[in-house]
Amino acid sequence: MPILDFRWLFLALAVCLFPFSALYIGVHVLKPYVLFGFIYVVMALWCLSGKVFFYLKTPFVTAVLFFLLYIFLSFFWSENQHATLMALIKITFVLVLCFVWAVDIKENNKQFVSSVILTLSALVVTVFSLWKCYLFGFDKISLMFLNGAVHSGEQEFTEFIKSIFVSNPIAQYHHGIAIYVIFCFGLVLTLLNKKATVAEKGLITLMSLASVVIIFMTLSKTAIIAYFILMMALLFNHRWIFGINILLCFVILISNPFYVRNAVFERFSIIFTVYDHMSHIQVPPKQEDVEVPPKQEVVEVPPKQEVVEVPPKQLNTSDAGVSERVKLWSAAINLFQERPWLGHGYRALGDRYNAISEDDAKYPHNIVLQILSELGMVGFFISLVVFYYLMRSFWSFREKAFFGKLGFVLMSLSSIMISLQLEEFYIWFGFFMIALHDFTADQIVLKGGHRE
Secondary structure, X not given: OOHHHHXXXXXXXXXXHOOOOOOOEOOOOEOHHHHHHHHHHHHHHHHHOOHHHHHOOOHHXXXXXXXXXXXXXXXXXXXXXXXXXXXXXXXXXXXXXXXXXXXXXXXXXXXXXXXXXXXXHHHHHHHHHHHHHHHHOHHXXXXXXXXXXXXXXXXXXXXXXXXXXXXXXXXXXXXXXXXXXXXXXXXXXXXXXXXXXXXXXXHHHHHHHHHHHHHHHHOOHHHHHHHHHHHHHHHHHOHHHHHHHHHHHHHHHHOHHHOOOOHHHHHHHHHHHHHHHHHHHXXXXXXXXXXXXXXXXXXXXXXXXXXXXXXXXXOOOOOHHHHHHHXXXXXXXXXXXXXXXXXXXXXXXXXXXXXXXXXXXXXOOOHHHHHHHHHHHHHHHHHXXXXXXXXXXXXXXXXXXXXXXXXXXXXXXXXXXXXXOOOOHHHHHHXXXXXXXXXXXXXXXXXXXXEO
């Protein structure tokens, strides 16, 4: 049994190496975090014996299994079966790892150990990014800030992002790293939901500093929104550090060179921008339908060209993230209309999204549109069932940690609606932790006056 305790070392290696997407064992064959994560799962299953099967009775876990089954079935009608198969392997591994990790925590009370692992992972990627900033040159970074070139699509900022984050070994865009660190912070708050000890306060303080540093480094608006939502958890669960984080938020808001004060408004304005864009896009087909009797009237309508020119004027922004999302969301709606019931297959539309995106996007950066376009109305209904059981698992179980859990769920929803996708392990891990915690509490049975 002591040998099996080394499983936490393998888990730590897996989580710490997760942000480094370009690290491989061999020639692009196997990622180290997958290998270490697999070893942890095997050792944890051996240690837990048959206890894992008890947690499969959780309504949320059962709903997730049905959702995963439907994803597997989508392979048979997928228009890109190779992409669907690769994505199936990934999401299956992520779900198994997160589920086993959550069960291991509940059975062995490893909340603090898991919090240390998450904090260490966030600090490793943050310090490594700072080191790459040093190599890039702080003089270049200062000049970029002074020139106000801090939005996606601008040449100086693009060069900075590619040098720090897109290059090896991280090999992913800046908002992915920023959101990862913020979500590690949210997971730590979810795990340490009781009265914090001195060591736990130290972890929360470190995560607060790492979150602000990564926000200033990446200028990710999605991460800023997620960080602000976490203030709810700090207000109700850890008031002693709430004031510090409010001060950090204030520093973010008043930092004029960073141009992040309008982050929330600009990101959520995407919804209205897409609505206007789609309303204009739909005008020509309607005119074509009415076009048959009065052909001359269609030719004479000058507003037709003006309607097509409106979206570029509305999208006249220095942030390319807005215009890119408009294109991707519009394409996702059109793809959903092609096959509304079953969809095109899980992760089968990467090439079609990539064809219209300047940032090599493989998904629409909106979880609702991704599910609708890839899995259709059937998959969307099953996903609603999953979300319903997640909300029900803790909504009626009021305790001090309720607002912390609610903050994590709201942070997850805000992020997956404008950026993330289904395969992010830190989202699923948080959901499993919330569902399993309340499931075990509700399963206490009274027999002969004693609790079992």
